[in-house]
Amino acid sequence: MITGYCVNGEAVALSTAEPPSALRPDLVWIDLVEPTKAEDLMIESLLGIPIPTRDELRDIEPSSRLYTDDGAVFMTASLVYRSDTEMPGLTDVGFILAGKRLVTVRYAEPRAFGLFKASVHRISGGCRNGAVILTRLLETIVDRTAEILEQAVDKIDDLALQVFGDKASTRRRPPHFLEARLRDVAGHHRLVAKTRDSLASLSRLLSFVYTVSDVQADKESRELCRTISRDIQSLSEHTAFISGNITFLLDASLGLINVEQNAIIKIxxxxxxxxxxxxxxxxxxxxxxxMMPELEWQFGYPWALAVMVLSAVIPFFFFRWKGWL
Incomplete structure (x- = not known):
């Protein structure tokens, strides 16, 4: 599916069924979502640049992710998606600055794109060119990443309250409660790890974007790049802090499981x-x-029972006196 966006934020659908002979001059952003081969060829013929395939987007070499070819700037970043599910992941998104237009190529639906599309018509000064669209889109992506981290922190805090609950709540825990919480910890760790990888990818991309001539020529875009870079740095530091909390929570959960197991073994x-x-x-x-003298005793049987009870009671009260019970 191909959607174009004009300077005023108007959305225009582009289809291979009725391919245009030329792009509208006010079209500044072309968004390709899971494009087919025919759609790739149509955009390539209209813009005169190659459109990277899914396999090319997955290439992790920095030289293959950030480069310039025939006057067009090609960039690839890994973005977090499915963050609200149990299996968050990373999707590679291509950003291409071709003249005054921005082309994005993606095979997933990161929520940041939906948020940006909903607010694209409110951009101050309008969508003047692709550089403005790119920097504003990256700002939305970073803001969405910060929101993901905030949600992760809230969930981790709730999980910590479940693990370190008061005595009344810990007594009411069902069997294997802490073992189930370990799976939750693993899920949060996966999300934070994916977010950290995404921030590292965005940091490299921002450093490259800042050197692009179209971005340098636009003062607002240039200053916005600096702001986004600082935000990414602070979020990366915050991610490291969250990772430390997750590690502590994991160690504490394992420690509590060992304590419970030791209590059972102690009993x-x-x-x-x-x-x-x-x-x-x-x-x-x-x-x-x-020849056992006690066999002839009249009270031998109650005597034996009394000795057995006494031999059991004495160690019990000795353990209580020592504080082992």
Whole structure:
């Protein structure tokens, strides 16, 4: 699907069924979403530049992601998408500055694009050229990334409250509660890791964008690039802080699981120690020797029971006195 946007923010659909002979002069942004081969060829013929394929966008070499060819500037960045699901991921998006136009090529729907399209008509001074569209779009992407991190922090705080709840809530926990929370921690770690990778990709792209002549020629775009770069740096530092919190939460959850397991083992250990002396007494009087004086006692049976009970009670109160119970 191909959608074009004019200087005034008007959206124009472009179709291979009725291909235009030329692009409108006021068309400043062309957005290609999962383009077909025919759509790629149509845009290539209209602009006179190659459109990168999905495999070319996936190339992780910096020299293949940021370059200039025949006067057009080609850039690729990895953006976070599906951040609200259990399986967030990264999608590679291509940005091409061809003359006064911006071309974006993507095979997913990062939410930042929807937010930018909804506000493109409110850009101060209008969509003068592709450089303005690019910097404003990158600003929206970074703002959306900051929102993703804020949501991740809120979820991690809620998870920490579940893990370190008060005594009443911890007693009501179902079995394997902490083990299930480990999966939640892994999900948050995946999202933050993907966000960190995206910020690193955007940082490289911004450094390259700042050197583009069209951006340098526009004072507003140039200053906006500096602001976005500072935002990316602060978000990267914040991401490292969040990663540290996730690591602490993971270690704490594993520690609490070990504490619970040790408590269970402690109960069995104390039970075995308490029951060991009565077992010894019962073993002695369960032997089948003929010459056992206690066999002729009138109160031998209650005597044996009393000894077994006493041998169990004494270790129990000794453990209580030591504070082991």
């Amino acid at each position: 069995f250990s104390i039970a075995s120690v308490v029951l060991l002396p009565p077992t010894l007494v019962a073993s002695v009087y369960g032997m089948n020797f003929r």
